[in-house]
Amino acid sequence: MRLLLLEDAEDVAEAVARSFSRRGDAVDHAGTVADALDLIAVQAYDVAILDIELPDGSGTDVLRALRDAGTATHVLMLTARTKVDDRVSALDGGADDYLVKPFDLRELQARVRALIRRVGETKSSVVEFGDIVFDPRQCAVQVQGAAVPLTRREFSLLEIMLAERGRVIPKDRIFERMFSFNDEEVGVNAVETYIARLRRKLEGSQVSIRTLRGLGYQLVAER
Known part of the structure; x- marks a missing residue:
């Protein structure tokens, strides 16, 4: 599975990338919206994990670009606990799921697996x-x-x-x-x-x- 991770906090990005890489997944990390847009322009992804608040914009800009392009990429948004409007806007904009910060890496992995299973034949992960x-x-x-x-x-x-x-x-x-x-x-x-x-x-x-x-x-x- 190939994932795009948009996250400007280096410690968070390293932890997420390491957790997925340990199970064999390929992770491309972008620290800015501009970098993420460059990546999706040349590479298709199974899942995109997008932080909302970035130094140069919002992860919803990347979400919009993915949906405008008609890609099948599953999108999970990372949001601040108090930003209810952000979560509603992201879901209305085509996000498949969201996770509130701070989060447990095990829950993040479980939610990503659940997104992938949506196109499968069964609710079981096995x-x-x-x-x-x-x-x-x-x-x-x-x-x-x-x-x-x-x-x-x-x-x-x-x-x-x-x-x-x-x-x-x-x-x-x-x-x-x-x-x-x-x-x-x-x-x-x-x-x-x-x-x-x-x-x-x-x-x-x-x-x-x-x-x-x-x-x-x-x-x-x-x-």
């Missing part, structure tokens, strides 16, 4: 596919009832592929959702490396990753 059980809340994966240890990148890759299971996902799209702009030293061919590693972890299960040359990868389960 995904079952073939003989795989995937629990994003616990960052845990089981194959045939046995726990399978995954690195954070492998976990992120499996999460991406499970979200579009059965569909062909281009390599470039996987890359964009796994890595942030800070991962400058990583090339798109890194996807092949992580695909190979994840395949090894799934050996013996009903689930496999198909390579469709020139098209991408597809996660499938035996019937």
Whole structure:
């Protein structure tokens, strides 16, 4: 999952980015509205976490830009406890949810997972596919009832592929959702490396990753 974080408080931004990065998500941080607008102009995001009060404007300006562009990005606004009007305005402007400062990082992660689940098939965060059980809340994966240890990148890759299971996902799209702009030293061919590693972890299960040359990868389960 790739996230945009708009937050000018460096300590808050570092804590949020670190908490999501630990589970394998890619986070691009912007400290100003201008920087955030530059980022959404060149990159699509699964979720945008936007503070409202910024030095050069409001996070609602970024929200408006996302909605005017017709993007499917889920938006969660960060608001001050006393700013009820800001919360109402953000929701009326197309935000999906809001969280009042100060907040617990666990609640922020839970709310982001809930936004992603809105396009899924179930209210449960646990995904079952073939003989795989995937629990994003616990960052845990089981194959045939046995726990399978995954690195954070492998976990992120499996999460991406499970979200579009059965569909062909281009390599470039996987890359964009796994890595942030800070991962400058990583090339798109890194996807092949992580695909190979994840395949090894799934050996013996009903689930496999198909390579469709020139098209991408597809996660499938035996019937």
